[in-house]
Amino acid sequence: xxxxxxxxxxxxxxxxxxxxxxxxxxxxxxxxxxxxxxxxxxxxxxxxxxxxxxxxxxxxxxxxxxxxxxxxxxxxxxxxxxxxxxxxxxxxxxxxxxxxxxxxxxxxxxxxxxxxxxxxxxxxxxxxxxxxxxxxxxxxxxxxxxxxxxxxxxxxxxxxxxxxxxxxxxxxxxxxxxxxxxxxxxxxxxxxxxxxxxxxxxxxxxxxxxxxxxxxxxxxxxxxxxxxxxxxxxxxxxxxxxxxxxxxxxxxxxxxxxxxxxxxxxxxxxxxxxxxxxxxxxxxxxxxxxxxxxxxxxxxxxxxxxxxxxxxxxxxxxxxxxxxxxxxxxxxxxxxxxxxxxxxxxxxxxxxxxxxxxxxxxxxxxxxxxxxxxxxxxxxxxxxxxxxxxxxxxxxxxxxxxxxxxx
Amino acid sequence: xxxxxxxxxxxxxxxxxxxxxxxxxxxxxxxxxxxxxxxxxxxxxxxxxxxxxxxxxxxxxxxxxxxxxxxxxxxxxxxxxxxxxxxxxxxxxxxxxxxxxxxxxxxxxxxxxxxxxxxxxxxxxxxxxxxxxxxxxxxxxxxxxxxxxxxxxxxxxxxxxxxxxxxxxxxxxxxxxxxxxxxxxxxxxxxxxxxxxxxxxxxxxxxxxxxxxxxxxxxxxxxxxxxxxxxxxxxxxxxxxxxxxxxxxxxxxxxxxxxxxxxxxxxxxxxxxxxxxxxxxxxxxxxxxxxxxxxxxxxxxxxxxxxxxxxxxxxxxxxxxxxxxxxxxxxxxxxxxxxxxxxxxxxxxxxxxxxxxxxxxxxxxxxxxxxxxxxxxxxxxxxxx
Numbered sequence: 001x002x003x004x005x006x007x008x009x010x011x012x013x014x015x016x017x018x019x020x021x022x023x024x025x026x027x028x029x030x031x032x033x034x035x036x037x038x039x040x041x042x043x044x045x046x047x048x049x050x051x052x053x054x055x056x057x058x059x060x061x062x063x064x065x066x067x068x069x070x071x072x073x074x075x076x077x078x079x080x081x082x083x084x085x086x087x088x089x090x091x092x093x094x095x096x097x098x099x100x101x102x103x104x105x106x107x108x109x110x111x112x113x114x115x116x117x118x119x120x121x122x123x124x125x126x127x128x129x130x131x132x133x134x135x136x137x138x139x140x141x142x143x144x145x146x147x148x149x150x151x152x153x154x155x156x157x158x159x160x161x162x163x164x165x166x167x168x169x170x171x172x173x174x175x176x177x178x179x180x181x182x183x184x185x186x187x188x189x190x191x192x193x194x195x196x197x198x199x200x201x202x203x204x205x206x207x208x209x210x211x212x213x214x215x216x217x218x219x220x221x222x223x224x225x226x227x228x229x230x231x232x233x234x235x236x237x238x239x240x241x242x243x244x245x246x247x248x249x250x251x252x253x254x255x256x257x258x259x260x261x262x263x264x265x266x267x268x269x270x271x272x273x274x275x276x277x278x279x280x281x282x283x284x285x286x287x288x289x290x291x292x293x294x295x296x297x298x299x300x301x302x303x304x305x306x307x308x309x310x311x312x313x314x315x316x317x318x319x320x321x322x323x324x325x326x327x328x329x330x331x332x333x334x335x336x337x338x339x340x341x342x343x344x345x346x347x348x349x350x351x352x353x354x355x356x357x358x359x360x361x362x363x364x365x366x367x368x369x370x371x372x373x374x375x376x377x378x379x380x381x382x383x384x385x386x387x388x389x390x391x392x393x394x395x396x397x398x399x400x401x402x403x404x405x406x407x
Numbered sequence: 408x409x410x411x412x413x414x415x416x417x418x419x420x421x422x423x424x425x426x427x428x429x430x431x432x433x434x435x436x437x438x439x440x441x442x443x444x445x446x447x448x449x450x451x452x453x454x455x456x457x458x459x460x461x462x463x464x465x466x467x468x469x470x471x472x473x474x475x476x477x478x479x480x481x482x483x484x485x486x487x488x489x490x491x492x493x494x495x496x497x498x499x500x501x502x503x504x505x506x507x508x509x510x511x512x513x514x515x516x517x518x519x520x521x522x523x524x525x526x527x528x529x530x531x532x533x534x535x536x537x538x539x540x541x542x543x544x545x546x547x548x549x550x551x552x553x554x555x556x557x558x559x560x561x562x563x564x565x566x567x568x569x570x571x572x573x574x575x576x577x578x579x580x581x582x583x584x585x586x587x588x589x590x591x592x593x594x595x596x597x598x599x600x601x602x603x604x605x606x607x608x609x610x611x612x613x614x615x616x617x618x619x620x621x622x623x624x625x626x627x628x629x630x631x632x633x634x635x636x637x638x639x640x641x642x643x644x645x646x647x648x649x650x651x652x653x654x655x656x657x658x659x660x661x662x663x664x665x666x667x668x669x670x671x672x673x674x675x676x677x678x679x680x681x682x683x684x685x686x687x688x689x690x691x692x693x694x695x696x697x698x699x700x701x702x703x704x705x706x707x708x709x710x711x712x713x714x715x716x717x718x719x720x721x722x723x724x725x726x727x728x729x730x731x732x733x734x735x736x737x738x739x740x741x742x743x744x745x746x747x748x749x750x751x752x753x754x755x756x757x758x759x760x761x762x763x764x765x766x767x768x769x770x771x772x773x774x775x776x777x778x779x780x781x782x783x784x785x786x787x788x789x790x791x792x
Contacts, residue, residue: 314712315705317709403701
């Protein structure tokens with residue numbers, strides 16, 4: 001079965017018809033209770049131990065999964081809807097227009113899926129993609145290690161072939177939601193004698209296997225989804241090797257590109273806070289007789305941050321249009337990771353300064369939940385330009401791969 | 408699609424790139440500067456550009472133009488920005504022609520046709536303050552016998568004012584400086600009695616004039632747009648706002664071309680220049696600065712393009728996007744060119760290299776139609792901050 005030529009489905013009339021069809025489907029199938037922004041506690045992550053904030057949320061996931069809308073651009077045979085990039089954009093626009101929540105928040109859909117489609121065997125795609133799309137299996141990412149941060153390729157977690165299995169020993173750190181996930185896509189060293197980039201493999205590990213242990217990490221902002229994961233003689237079936245033995249670095253880098261795009265797209269899609277910076281400034285600083293934010297210096301900071309936010313959003317839009325014209329995420333995803341996180345830090349820092357003493361609250365009486373969130377978000381944001389590749393690593397990537405500057 | 412060029416737009420830009428490279432390289436600006444050229448541009452090369460359709464690109468077909476928008480004009484200006492090409496695209500093809508197109512007189516139509524042929528230059532004499540302040544106009548227009556207008560006042564920073572065959576003068580009919588209401592646009596010939604046009608030499612070597620009007624007589628037919636024409640017709644301030652919005656967006660396109668060129672030249676230099684036995688572009692301290700500039704440039708490109716498209720579409724958020732674009736482009740152009748000098752080292756600070764010319768042009772563009780602070784404030788004001 002070959003997909004229809006892109007020209008057909010992406011023709012303006014075809015897209016308009018598709019838009020009408022999608023809108024009607026969403027109107028009929030998205031429960032009204034799910035047409036409001038989700039708090040982080042209301043997000044649906046799926047997995048064997050999935051929790052749903054409501055029956056509606058469960059129904060919404062089931063309906064979307066049945067139609068392939070949890071992974072719209074994946075082939076139908078693997079649980080997707082087989083949409084073109086332009087159609088997926090229409091779907092996203094219509095969901096946004098109606099205020100529909102994401103049916104599923106999933107590292108499997110965003111990160112693992114795309115690389116399995118590119119590098120996985122037919123058997124691996126058939127085994128792993130459909131449960132990801134249905135939200136049945138939740139995945140976490142095993143990349144960083146206590147001794148391998150920015151220098152990720154120096155990772156030391158060992159996988160040694162033993163019969164039909166690999167035996168894995170080592171530790172991963174910053175594994176988001178490792179304590180709630182069913183499986184981990186993991187970088188392991190399979191050849192300690194090769195140059196560091198050439199001895200790494202991409203392995204899929206069952207978190208329920210004997211020898212896996214998980215410890216949550218507390219950040220400066222308090223409790224976090226981050227964990228440290230240890231492997232002590234964990235046996236992993238050899239069929240869970242993705243790509244070639246010792247060829248995992250290429251897959252690892254591609255997955256990072258998807259991760260960076262997703263981080264920036266998510267930030268673009270979600271309103272970062274329920275109260276805009278300008279509204280918060282008006283509330284905290286008061287307004288002048290002619291209705292302007294009273295403090296002219298902080299006002300200029302708010303405006304400058306909003307101008308850059310707009311510019312960043314437009315650049316994401318430009319990149320998406322280029323992608324629809326046929327280019328996948330390339331090195332520019334480093335620019336979005338860099339700029340998005342640096343801008344986010346700037347904006348969250350500004351919020352705390354706008355809040356004044358109420359921005360210093362840690363917990364307990366005297367602070368609203370929203371005020372405490374502003375403070376925690378500010379502290380949490382400091383890690384955003386470190387995780388997923390530091391800002392300095394992104395600058396290195398831009399200098400090398402976009403600007404072509406010499407090593 | 409907002410950001411991808413149509414095949415026609417792509418063709419316009421490619422043709423402009425070739426023409427600019429052959430006819431208007433940076434050396435052309437240097438030659439005008441070194442000769443102390445009073446006009447600050449070459450009328451001969453402008454006529455050649457007019458044959459490509461530049462002069463009338465935004466003039467209606469009925470008046471001999473191509474009837475295209477600021478997006479297309481911006482593509483040409485972006486290429487001009489790459490070589491700092493001095494052309495009257497902004498002063499004549501956009502501002503002057505825009506003011507004339509707002510008038511319904513047969514004379515305005517005739518002048519528009521001459522502009523489209525590249526034979527006539529027109530400048531907008533609008534500003535009076537040390538920095539951009541669109542409504543702070545003190546030049547007066549008083550009605551005398553026979554419907555004749557009498558203009559008195561002084562104008563500064565008139566772009567291509569020395570070269571212009573006509574000036575479009577913004578003058579106040581009613582109210583006081585700062586009032587938006589009461590402004591009208593008048594057509595004045597370069598040699599009109601009572602009019603003095605003096606060249607002002609500027610860092611960017613572009614044509615610029617100070618203008619004084621001492622009882623300049625203007626017939627009623629040469630009032631292009633009245634202060635209160637009535638019947639819902641646009642007022643002088645309405646037309647002025649529209650002209651400035653279009654010109655600001657178009658100037659941003661020129662700035663984009665200039666910053667891209669300065670950046671490209673800097674990256675090439677980082678690869679070529681060796682110190683300590685290696686290319687200086689291999690030093691992380693310099694790589695990171697270059698990568699930062701790249702990000703700012705890409706963000707600027709997006710907002711400038713979005714502003715141009717919004718202006719042509721008459722979008723509701725066009726004014727906000729223009730303010731954002733000019734705020735961003737002003738800051739980025741100055742940053743990129745200042746960094747370009749530093750990254751070039753000693754040679755970057757000499758007049759032998761072109762980089763300094765881009766830095767000077769960046770400063771002039773920054774201050775034209777309002778600097779970054781002005782447009783950030785406007786961005787906030789338009790949204791009720």
